[in-house]
Amino acid sequence: MTEQRKIKIIVAKPGLDGHDRGAKLLARIFAEAGMEVVYTGLRQTPEMIVETALQEDADVVGLSSLSGVHMYFFPRVVQLLKEKGLDDVLVVGGGIIPSEDVPELKKAGVAEIFGPGTPTAKIVEFIKQNVRRRD
């Protein structure tokens, strides 16, 4: 290998809310941390996100939700990834997520939830620590 494998991350906004300032900022922060970030834009269905992760051979899927649809969308993405055999893809979430929802999301397979105000360095570090090792 002549080059160290770069982390490839999908940044996606599932659901219908139209606010992507946070997601766009995060995309830039991940790129600044040396990652290759595929930004999908707004209004993504879980199917679209998972298909994108598959075609892009992503290591990480980062989901952002502000509109309260996370309890359906986040677990659904995890489930679809599993169905496609992509069970080594790290799924993280952020946005407006009530803390009482976090345990259930984690139980469903979301590795971590980052609420507003989380230092971005912490998110980057978490991803670097928990991303799959390439074969």
Add this chain to the structure above:
Amino acid sequence: MGQDYAEQVLAGSPRAAARLISWLEDEDERAVKEMERLYAHTGRAYIVGITGSPGAGKSTLTDKLTFALRREGFTVGIIAVDPSSPFTGGAVLGDRVRMSRLSTDPGVFIRSMATRGFLGGLAKATGEVVKVLDAFGKDVIIIETVGVGQDEVDIIRLADTTCLVLVPGLGDTIQSMKAGVMEIADIFVINKADRPGADQLYAEVTTRVEQDAHIRERPWTPPVVKTVAVEDQGIDNLVDAIRSHRRFLEESGALEEKRRRRAREETLQMIHGELFRRIRDRLKADGELDALVEAIAEKRESPYRAVQGVLARWLKE
């Protein structure tokens, strides 16, 4: 999943294609064997290049063009290239934003690629990724380059038909006279043709095409197609233009010639890459490189003589 990716690609697995593409991007040596297996299955796809300045509408045009091709029953592979940061090595690959509706179509496979420092408008592995999607069975492969300036013209080495996307408002007649990117178009696309200045741009480009024919006789005259990609206007004309160019290439024997030239360049490039890799690894392994660099830095040795020395020794072995 097993790592006999070539077999799985031939059997239609998008995941294997995705994985193999990563190996190619990472210059993982395991890819060589898989590519060797796939090679016999390449050469069937028709390769279309979409290039033009940043913001010209390449992604939107790619999206609409793909829809049109799907309506005609073709399967499509898309390779969308965006730049890597020269500082961090990271990249924001945003071309998929315009192609959202395509992502769940099983007849379409989209891969974003970062340039990773490669100049010329493409990523280093783009040519290899084309082969994967070709062997994977895609009928048409669209390569969307990074937003180009005037001189990033590598796309013509890969594409059968190169579409140059221009938009009004970026310069005057002098711009359309210059060499470089203006020369590579098999088809000129005037996108955002509903904007002020579009008619003038159309006239300028048409004049350039006429001048070209006047200066030197050419077997193909690039058509100038107006589109408004976001409104899905003019896309059928673009499809027709691509089809005409393809017919021209096939009937004139130019396609055969193009592919032969590609094979030649590719082979030379592979020899170049492989030789370089081997010599570099050897030099690094036994510390000779460090010693050479030291000697050159202290002016005891010149880089010219050092290179001759290394090569002479290597060629003897």
